[in-house]
Amino acid sequence: MANMTETESQNLPPAVIELLGVKKRFGRQLVLRGVDLTVREGRTLVIVGASGQGKSVIIKHMLGLIRPDRGTVKVFGRDLGKLGRGEMNEVRRDFGVLFQNAALFDSMTVYDNVALPLRERTGQSESAIRANVMEKLAMMQMEKAIDKFPAQLSGGMRKRVGLARAVVLNPKIVFFDEPTTGLDVNKSNEIYRLFYRSQQQLGYTAVIVSHDVPKIFKLADEVALLDEGIIQGCMPPDEFQLSEQPLIKAFVVETMGHLYSSDEEENGFYAQAES
Amino acid sequence: MIMRHLVEKLGYETLWFLESTGRMGLFLVRALASIFGKSFKFFPVVRQIHFIGARSVFVILFTGAFTGMVLGLQGYYTLRKFGSEGFLGSAVALSLIRELGPVLTALMVIGRAGSAMCAEVGIMRNSEQIDALECMAVDPYRYLIVPKLLAGIMVLPLLTAIFDVVGIFGGYLVGVGLYGVNEGAFFQGMYASVVWADVEMGLVKSLVFGLLLVWICTCKGFFLHLEQTGGFGAEGVSRTTTDAVVLSSVSVLVWDYLISALMI
Incomplete structure (x- = not known):
């Protein structure tokens, strides 16, 4: 980001x-x-990092659930630290x-869960x-479970209902923590497909915190690594996987090893999502 | 070294006490302010009236009857020593209306509904349901706390009135039915000695206790994640619920004394 030319930065979507x-x-x-991070309109930013590094804390800052001790969080150009309750809402x-x-x-x-907002x-x-x-609910293939209570649903079904509730107001930004x-491979693939499909339809900006490397890279426009309390790098997934930055390289080797996905696998995933 | 540790511990505990007291105060202010906010809905209040009030009636009837019967029994034996059995009606009525009615009703409601409210809000905090409400721009104070607070304030005086009436009837059964106290003396004594100020004291107490118990129980659950001993998991919820019940019960007794001292 730092070595981006002026023309390149002018072509980028605005920061949300x-x-x-x-x-x-x-x-x-x-x-x-001292976290510096930018999420751009219509893009999907994935934040990765080891457990306990504070990835969810970053999301909670973006949501205004936590206020920073130092620094600024701006959403649509508005400093969340200066907003009252009504403005925050x-x-x-x-x-x-x-x-x-x-x-x-x-x-x-x-x-009722989905209708609440x-x-x-x-x-x-x-x-x-x-x-x-x-x-x-139909978008998330949950229209037949409208009368069920959350306790009667499997983990994957609960996530799908959660996703339906998250997008019910056609939001501009959707956060995924x-x-x-807790989902098996098939169910997590299903959630990613539903995410991909709903984003294609509704066009929202997405911020995802995930451990699910390398699968999550297929959905990302940018990947940010949080380590030692700072963002060590934020770049497109292809660049991320080839980065020479020592901490990013160590993360990639540790989490992905030889598991680089093949093009065929990637094409198959998108074909299924679009079908 | 030990001295330094003690001073550190004392300072930490003092700061924590101030912080949690301030947090509870701000919680009440925000909850009360939310009552007057936009889009107030009455149906959730009715639901809470049902939960706190209607579902507590049986336990109130039961404890009220036995409290009145014990008062009748003990009162009769004490008054008989002075040849004043005729005052049994006033003794039972005054004890119930001024003190026992509001206090025991509040303690019963804390045990039955207060603990449930604390656990409910605490589990919602633990499972991020309160965060979800905030993220949906739904004010959790207005949505979750205000209906409980209003229901508590409305219901406690009514339950106290039921407790008092049933308690007086219990005293009547034991005094008049069992020990043969004159029925006319029982009711005449009560009629002559109970004045509006006694009823007013009972009413004020029950209003304050209604506010107090809902405030403490919901606040403990709402800030479960900030508990000093760590409020997460099933153990955290149960510990916080116990704390809430103990704190609200003690507060009821402390405020009972304060209100009595102010109004007597």
Whole structure:
């Protein structure tokens, strides 16, 4: 990013989220030591790194759930640290979030979970809400489970309902916190396909925190490595995998080894997603 | 070295106490402010009235009846020593209306509904459901806390009134039915001695206790993740729920004394 020419930077989509020198301490532990990161409109940014490095903490800063000790978090050019509760809610109206365990409301049915943002934030009639909810549930292939409660769903189904809820208001940015944690290979592939398809249809910007390397690289426009509390590099996945930066190289070797995916596998994945 | 450790520990505990007290104060202010916010919905309040109030009626009837019966029993033996059995009605009624009614009702509701509210909100915090609400731009104070707070304030006086009436009837059964105290003396004594100020004291107490128990129980659950001893997991929820029940019960007793001292 630093050695980008002026013409190249002019061609880039505008930044929707910017983290500038973000530092965060929990008790005696300094988790973020000065994170600089930019998320651009319509792109998919994947944040990778070892467990406990603070990847989810970065997402929580972007969502305004945590305030930085130092530094600035800007969303659509607005400094989240300077926003009041009402203004923060205005910014959050453009967010959708898929939490690690989907965070579905366990006392509500699948339908009510997905309808909740519409009921609370829009003045839509119940018939309009129903049409919207059913459309999003159909997109996630969950339209037959509307009367079930979260406890009656498998992990993968819960994630799909969580994704339907995240996109029900057609948000501009969707955050994914470890979207495939606890899922087997088939189910995590399913979640990635649904993500890919919904992003193609709705055109949202995506920020994904994931351990799922190298699979997640297929979906990324940019990959950022968080290590030792700072972003060690943020670049397209092809560059990331070939980077000579020592920490990135060590991460790639450690997590991917000989598992570089073949072109055939990659083409097959996208063909399935588009079908 | 030990001295330094002790001073450090004392400082840490003091700071933590100040921080958690301030957090609880701000929680109450935000919750009360959210009552007057936009798009207030009454149905969630009705649901909480059902949960806190209607589902507590049986336990209130039961404890109220036995409290009144014990008062009748003990009151009769004490008053008989002075030949004043006729005052049994006023003794039972005044004890219930001014003190035991509001306090025992609050303690029963803490045990039945307060612990459940704390655990519910705590589990929602643990499973990121509260974060999800915030990210949907849904105010968790308005959505989660306000209905409980309003229901608590509305329901406690009603439950206290039920407790008082059933308790007086329990005292009547034991005093008049079992020990043969004159029925007219029982009710006449009660009618003559209970004044509006007694009812007012009971009402004020039950309103304050309603606010207090919902505030403490929901606040402990809401800030479960910030608990000093770590609030995560099933153990964290159970520990925080126990803390909430103990703290709200003690607070009810402390405030009972304070209100009595102010209003007497």
